[in-house]
Amino acid sequence: MAKEIPYKIFLDESEMPTSWYNVRADMKNKPAPLLNPGTHEPMKAEELEGVFCSELVKQELDNDTRFFEIPGEIRDFYKMYRPSPVVRAYYLEKKLGTPAHIYYKFEGNNTSGSHKLNSAIAQAYYAKKQGLTGVTTETGAGQWGTALSMACSYFDLDCKVYMVKCSYEQKPFRREVMRTYGGSVTPSPSNTTNVGRKILAEHPDTTGSLGCAISEAVEVAVSTPGYRYVLGSVLNQVLLHQSVIGLEAKAALEKYDVKPDIIIGCAGGGSNLGGLIAPFMGEKLRGEADYRFIAVEPASCPSLTRGKYAYDFCDTGMVCPLAKMYTLGCDFIPSANHAGGLRYHGMSSVLSQLYDDGLMEARSVKQTEVFEAAEFFARAEGILPAPESSHAIRAAIDEALKCKETGEEKNILFGLTGTGYFDLVAYEKFHEGEMNDYIPTDEELAMYAAKLPKI
Numbered sequence: 471m472a473k474e475i476p477y478k479i480f481l482d483e484s485e486m487p488t489s490w491y492n493v494r495a496d497m498k499n500k501p502a503p504l505l506n507p508g509t510h511e512p513m514k515a516e517e518l519e520g521v522f523c524s525e526l527v528k529q530e531l532d533n534d535t536r537f538f539e540i541p542g543e544i545r546d547f548y549k550m551y552r553p554s555p556v557v558r559a560y561y562l563e564k565k566l567g568t569p570a571h572i573y574y575k576f577e578g579n580n581t582s583g584s585h586k587l588n589s590a591i592a593q594a595y596y597a598k599k600q601g602l603t604g605v606t607t608e609t610g611a612g613q614w615g616t617a618l619s620m621a622c623s624y625f626d627l628d629c630k631v632y633m634v635k636c637s638y639e640q641k642p643f644r645r646e647v648m649r650t651y652g653g654s655v656t657p658s659p660s661n662t663t664n665v666g667r668k669i670l671a672e673h674p675d676t677t678g679s680l681g682c683a684i685s686e687a688v689e690v691a692v693s694t695p696g697y698r699y700v701l702g703s704v705l706n707q708v709l710l711h712q713s714v715i716g717l718e719a720k721a722a723l724e725k726y727d728v729k730p731d732i733i734i735g736c737a738g739g740g741s742n743l744g745g746l747i748a749p750f751m752g753e754k755l756r757g758e759a760d761y762r763f764i765a766v767e768p769a770s771c772p773s774l775t776r777g778k779y780a781y782d783f784c785d786t787g788m789v790c791p792l793a794k795m796y797t798l799g800c801d802f803i804p805s806a807n808h809a810g811g812l813r814y815h816g817m818s819s820v821l822s823q824l825y826d827d828g829l830m831e832a833r834s835v836k837q838t839e840v841f842e843a844a845e846f847f848a849r850a851e852g853i854l855p856a857p858e859s860s861h862a863i864r865a866a867i868d869e870a871l872k873c874k875e876t877g878e879e880k881n882i883l884f885g886l887t888g889t890g891y892f893d894l895v896a897y898e899k900f901h902e903g904e905m906n907d908y909i910p911t912d913e914e915l916a917m918y919a920a921k922l923p924k925i
């Protein structure tokens with residue numbers, strides 16, 4: 471007889487993964503290399519080491535090593551908030567009246583409120599090990615900056631965060647969490663960098679963008695001795711660190727002989743989704759099992775579903791390497807959307823390649839539908855979800871409702887990446903009926919696509 475599945479499936483500390491899994495090792499078509507923006511030649515390790523920590527550059531460029539051991543100090547930190555539970559969403563299933571079995575992997579159980587801490591602590595560790603003084607970064611909604619501030623304070627590193635100006639103004643509480651952990655926070659664009667001053671001169675009223683904050687953070691890192699730049703998503707190394715999500719989820723489900731049919735995640739730069747699906751995708755790539763994977767993105771920023779698969783700049787200031795990815799163009803600034811973590815113009819090269827190879831599906835969802843799902847979920851399962859995570863909830867609910875029509879008992883696993891306590895202005899807009907569902911037109915997207923670099 472099948473074992474009864476508890477509401478929360480926990481792993482013991484001793485069952486936590488000891489290595490990260492690098493899905494690139496099992497990809498037949500490897501993600502395209504980063505290119506030098508001047509020469510258009512693949513970036514060499516020496517070039518990248520001016521910007522990023524050396525050990526992270528190795529991880530970034532390694533398409534062949536299947537497992538990277540998680541250093542003991544990082545595992546010690548992980549123990550503060552991991553293993554994170556896999557929850558069988560019994561109450562959501564009941565409220566939906568679906569025969570589907572819904573599971574979610576909850577990553578909001580730490581002070582930073584999201585999965586980003588999994589990579590922040592790894593990046594801070596390698597910076598410390600290299601003997602650096604500090605790191606710089608950008609943050610949009612603030613989750614990454616918060617996670618990195620926590621990680622840097624643990625390893626006693628300085629942390630300079632460039633925060634997209636509109637978030638800086640809208641989310642003063644996030645800023646204070648960062649300052650509590652010792653991070654310094656500058657609204658971007660700022661007059662502390664050349665690129666910031668240039669953008670301010672051209673667009674004095676701009677409320678900022680992720681691409682612009684990245685340019686500022688990179689400039690400060692490369693011009694300050696003892697500093698490097700770190701990034702919270704998109705990069706191969708970040709997906710590698712986030713594989714801890716998928717490895718734990720798989721181990722937890724296997725304890726109860728559960729094999730997911732559909733695995734769903736929200737996709738901003740692709741790190742939580744890439745991490746959640748990694749070990750399952752590995753099995754699919756090796757022909758050992760089959761799964762459906764669904765990336766969910768906002769209709770206002772539809773890089774996978776409506777973008778071009780092309781080389782593009784990672785930042786507005788065009789100082790970063792070129793990455794081949796599904797992109798809307800580095801100048802694209804999405805309309806007001808409260809899922810700050812899903813507003814990036816491009817998508818991880820790994821996920822872009824898997825999607826292009828037909829190994830993963832993608833769909834976009836409208837903001838009000840996302841908040842309807844968020845509220846439904848909060849009322850069923852108790853957790854107040856982050857707007858980003860609620861994109862995955864929307865798709866999971868939609869799949870569960872399809873099962874209700876067909877009577878299929880599918881296993882659906884989705885990533886619940888974080889909590890929404892700092893997003894209550896968004897919830898307020900939703901409750902007041904003031905939420906905007908703007909979707910960019912084909913003409914708008916074509917205008918940005920026309921500006922993609924010709925490689």
Ligand SMILES: *Cc1c(COP(=O)(O)O)cnc(C)c1O
Nearest residue numbers: 703738739740741742811858888
């Ligand atoms: C940053 C963030 C995301 C999106 O980032 P990915 O790199 O695509 O995972 C999703 N959910 C939350 C809560 C976030 O903070």
